[in-house]
Amino acid sequence: MDQLRAMQAFVGVVDTGGFTSAADLLNMPKATLSACVAELEAHLKVRLLHRTTRKVTVTADGAAYYERCVRILEDLRDAEESLSSRQGSPHGKLRVDVSTAVASRLLIPLLHTFLERYPDIELELGCSDRPLNLLSEGIDCALRVGEVNDPSVVVRRVGTMQVVTCATPGYLAKHGRPEHPHDLKKHVCLNYFSMRTGQVFDWEFNRGGERVVLTVDSPLTLNDSNAYIDACLAGLGLGRLPTYMFHQYPSCGALELVMCDWLSDDMPFHAVYPSNRHLSSKVRVFVDWVAETLENHTGMQLCEHAKKERAKQEAAARQMMELGVLEPPA
Numbered sequence: 001m002d003q004l005r006a007m008q009a010f011v012g013v014v015d016t017g018g019f020t021s022a023a024d025l026l027n028m029p030k031a032t033l034s035a036c037v038a039e040l041e042a043h044l045k046v047r048l049l050h051r052t053t054r055k056v057t058v059t060a061d062g063a064a065y066y067e068r069c070v071r072i073l074e075d076l077r078d079a080e081e082s083l084s085s086r087q088g089s090p091h092g093k094l095r096v097d098v099s100t101a102v103a104s105r106l107l108i109p110l111l112h113t114f115l116e117r118y119p120d121i122e123l124e125l126g127c128s129d130r131p132l133n134l135l136s137e138g139i140d141c142a143l144r145v146g147e148v149n150d151p152s153v154v155v156r157r158v159g160t161m162q163v164v165t166c167a168t169p170g171y172l173a174k175h176g177r178p179e180h181p182h183d184l185k186k187h188v189c190l191n192y193f194s195m196r197t198g199q200v201f202d203w204e205f206n207r208g209g210e211r212v213v214l215t216v217d218s219p220l221t222l223n224d225s226n227a228y229i230d231a232c233l234a235g236l237g238l239g240r241l242p243t244y245m246f247h248q249y250p251s252c253g254a255l256e257l258v259m260c261d262w263l264s265d266d267m268p269f270h271a272v273y274p275s276n277r278h279l280s281s282k283v284r285v286f287v288d289w290v291a292e293t294l295e296n297h298t299g300m301q302l303c304e305h306a307k308k309e310r311a312k313q314e315a316a317a318r319q320m321m322e323l324g325v326l327e328p329p330a
Contacts, residue, residue: 004076006040007069009033010048014058014066016138025138077280090282091120097134097142101225103127105245106297107290114289121282129224130195134274141273141283143290145242148270154279156287159269159294161242163204165262166255168235177258178238181205181212188237191218192228203240205262212262240264247299269294 012022012033019037023030041048048062058066098107103125115123126132126139134142134153148155165178171188178184184203193200200221205212220236222228225245232239233254241255249255271287273279294300 001039001043002036003040003043006036006043007073009036010040010062011066011069011073013037013049013056014062018056089118089120090280090285091118092280092282093122093124094282094286095124095126095138095140096286097126097128097132097137097139099129099143099145099225100127101129101229101242101245102143102145104226105248106293106299110293110297113293114286117289118282118285121286123286134272140280141271141286144270144272145267146270147268148272150272152275153272154275156271156291157268158271158287158291159300160266161244161269161300162266163240163242163264164246164260165203165238165240165258166232166246166249167238167258168233169253169256171235171237172256172258179259181214181259181262184214184216184238189216189218190228190231190237190239191216191221192225192240193221193223195223204264205259206265207262211265242267244297244299 008026009022009028012026013019016022016025019030019034022028023033026033037049044065046061046065047059048065050057050059104127107125111123111125115121126137132139132142134140143158145161175187178187181203189203191200200215203214203216205214218237220231222231228239229241229245231237232241233249238258246255246257250257271290273283273287
């Protein structure tokens, strides 16, 4: 019996919750994986797993043995990486999960810098807005926006972003420009709902410590970030976009900011990875690169842009009042 292989198979079954998913994760035939676990149980003379037609659960002995196996496998990876780090840069396959918008708007345009810096890493970038289980899906690292309340993962904050309100010039010409969050009741607003909970997100605003939270009615609600921005660009209504998604559009006139002084609360940007897994050098360098990229990305610091846009609008309003086109406020 190849005990190391059997331990890897057993850990894979516990992590993924089944033989089929573990076989896919380890790239091993299901029959071979099942035989490995059976041989391991026979060798140890204990039952490690309860098997039924519906699910696989770990026994008390199996849970204790699992913790030991995880430590042994991590020690082995440590030993291998200590040697590989002396011989060169981090290498091997790295599986990362990100939302479609983060991938297309943030990472992919700059990803060449990471691939050039670490040519021996084979990056698999999974792009989806659906929630994933890192362990069962065999994901090394994921990027998440907002608070992460999952005890099975380690969380590292790699950046901060905000959300701005915007619309096309055509929409604003037809419907007018809102100046206050309460003006949204007179407008068409595009909603977004969570794929994990199905809950529609509220529209949250903050200005100088004044906070407004609204639940708005909408003729259209979406759950894909790229589809959402396409709806905004199509002029279907007002949208709320993360700054990194919005920043490329003002220069071409496709979208305009509204309510520039009403921004969202700061939203944390996190890198997460399984807590029972060793932080490999390839994960570490990727997370470091993401933090560096977000820190230097113009789309992550659009508060200054919002302030400049607000000043520009106020200057235009003053000019119109001087020309007698616009009445001064009461």
